[in-house]
Amino acid sequence: MTQTAPRRAMLTKADAQRQRVVSESVEIFSRRGFRATSMNEIAAAVGLSKPTLYHYFRSKEELLVRIYSDVLDESLEMGRETVAAAASPLDAIRDLISSRVAYTCHNQALLKVCFEEEHELPAELSAEVLSRRRAFENLFLTAVQEHLEQHPGLNLGMTPSIYANMCLGAVNWSYKWFRPAGPSTPEELGRQMARSLTASIDPAFVRDKAH
Amino acid sequence: MTQTAPRRAMLTKADAQRQRVVSESVEIFSRRGFRATSMNEIAAAVGLSKPTLYHYFRSKEELLVRIYSDVLDESLEMGRETVAAAASPLDAIRDLISSRVAYTCHNQALLKVCFEEEHELPAELSAEVLSRRRAFENLFLTAVQEHLEQHPGLNLGMTPSIYANMCLGAVNWSYKWFRPAGPSTPEELGRQMARSLTASIDPAFVRDKAH
Numbered sequence: 001m002t003q004t005a006p007r008r009a010m011l012t013k014a015d016a017q018r019q020r021v022v023s024e025s026v027e028i029f030s031r032r033g034f035r036a037t038s039m040n041e042i043a044a045a046v047g048l049s050k051p052t053l054y055h056y057f058r059s060k061e062e063l064l065v066r067i068y069s070d071v072l073d074e075s076l077e078m079g080r081e082t083v084a085a086a087a088s089p090l091d092a093i094r095d096l097i098s099s100r101v102a103y104t105c106h107n108q109a110l111l112k113v114c115f116e117e118e119h120e121l122p123a124e125l126s127a128e129v130l131s132r133r134r135a136f137e138n139l140f141l142t143a144v145q146e147h148l149e150q151h152p153g154l155n156l157g158m159t160p161s162i163y164a165n166m167c168l169g170a171v172n173w174s175y176k177w178f179r180p181a182g183p184s185t186p187e188e189l190g191r192q193m194a195r196s197l198t199a200s201i202d203p204a205f206v207r208d209k210a211h
Numbered sequence: 212m213t214q215t216a217p218r219r220a221m222l223t224k225a226d227a228q229r230q231r232v233v234s235e236s237v238e239i240f241s242r243r244g245f246r247a248t249s250m251n252e253i254a255a256a257v258g259l260s261k262p263t264l265y266h267y268f269r270s271k272e273e274l275l276v277r278i279y280s281d282v283l284d285e286s287l288e289m290g291r292e293t294v295a296a297a298a299s300p301l302d303a304i305r306d307l308i309s310s311r312v313a314y315t316c317h318n319q320a321l322l323k324v325c326f327e328e329e330h331e332l333p334a335e336l337s338a339e340v341l342s343r344r345r346a347f348e349n350l351f352l353t354a355v356q357e358h359l360e361q362h363p364g365l366n367l368g369m370t371p372s373i374y375a376n377m378c379l380g381a382v383n384w385s386y387k388w389f390r391p392a393g394p395s396t397p398e399e400l401g402r403q404m405a406r407s408l409t410a411s412i413d414p415a416f417v418r419d420k421a422h
Contacts, residue, residue: 033246033330033331035244035246035247036246116327119244119327120244156407157403157406157407158395158400158403158404158407159394159395162395162400162403162404163407165384165385165388166381166384166385166404166407166408167381168384169380169381169382169383169384169385169387169388170377170378170380170381170384171380172380172384173376173377173379173380173381173383173384174376174377174380176380177376177380183370184369184370184373189369189373192368192369192373193369193373193377195368195411196367196368196369196374196377196408196411197377197407197408199410199411199416200406200407200410200411200416205410205411205416
């Protein structure tokens with residue numbers, strides 16, 4: 001007990017420092033691009049000496065991997081909670097869309113780095129990153145399949161996988177066009193897009209005679 | 212006449228050579244990234260000496276500008292023709308979506324370069340590129356506004372501008388996930404997505420009582 005308490009405090013301080021490095025790097029990478037940024041600039045921005053920065057992250061690549069890893073972990077956790085809390089598969093689809101839009105708009109710089117610098121990830125990690133992203137996409141896909149099973153009269157008009165790609169594409173692209181000064185908050189945007197993207201599979205929207 | 216004929220033939224040969232450089236560059240940039248590619252590699256891939264390559268393009272940046280410029284010109288022309296040929300604003304919206312998906316899927320490497328390397332454009336050109344892209348987006352936006360004017364009972368549930376961003380995001384993202392070996396052709400995918408994305412504003416889909 002007397003040994004672990006101070007050790008924990010030290011870990012916490014190191015964690016906070018590491019988190020500060022990650023946040024500053026995201027800002028710089030999103031503005032200047034990963035390749036154009038040096039570890040020197042990151043050290044200067046965070047106010048650390050270069051050796052101290054290298055103590056936290058041995059390379060720029062390690063930093064990028066940490067950024068990706070955090071986003072994927074957070075996304076998957078949020079996705080699982082969203083699905084677990086939803087009253088129906090259709091609600092799960094809508095809530096996944098709206099929470100994802102809100103997250104993207106609140107973390108625009110972070111998502112820009114993730115979407116535009118993926119080819120900079122070390123090759124041996126790309127497969128692992130891809131499989132964690134697939135886990136999130138599968139949450140969405142499963143909700144779509146369950147909804148269609150509940151409503152066999154609905155005509156999706158495409159494979160569930162294409163529908164998932166289409167919806168997540170519309171959602172992800174918001175990192176490019178969202179403006180915080182615009183007329184809608186990230187949460188409002190999320191609800192608006194969720195309603196529109198699910199219109200074709202909402203039993204309350206679709207005329208029976210259309211099928 | 213005797214003078215212009217050979218001159219035209221020479222221009223045509225130079226144009227063909229230039230086009231070959233552009234096509235090869237797109238392939239290499241999309242695989243390795245713009246920054247990581249050298250003019251040496253491009254010269255080797257096209258089978259030209261470095262001086263000959265520099266005769267066609269004075270720099271890698273000039274090549275990138277040409278790639279962007281070609282895509283924007285072609286997109287705007289296709290967009291205008293699509294709108295002009297459409298029987299109604301709703302058809303224009305659908306045809307813009309479906310032709311754009313087909314174009315994106317047929318030119319995946321080209322669109323990857325355009326979407327991921329935009330920050331590499333010379334700063335003085337970014338504004339010009341942005342204004343030509345806006346011209347395409349405005350074609351879409353105008354069709355949405357005209358459709359809503361024709362059907363005042365419809366509830367878009369968001370601003371026309373957000374709807375345009377949402378649809379074009381879904382369309383553009385297809386460069387990331389389209390697989391030529393998949394179950395649908397680019398043209399089929401386009402029609403499927405157009406139907407789904409316009410369900411919320413299709414008078415034949417929407418129940419009157421929903422409003």
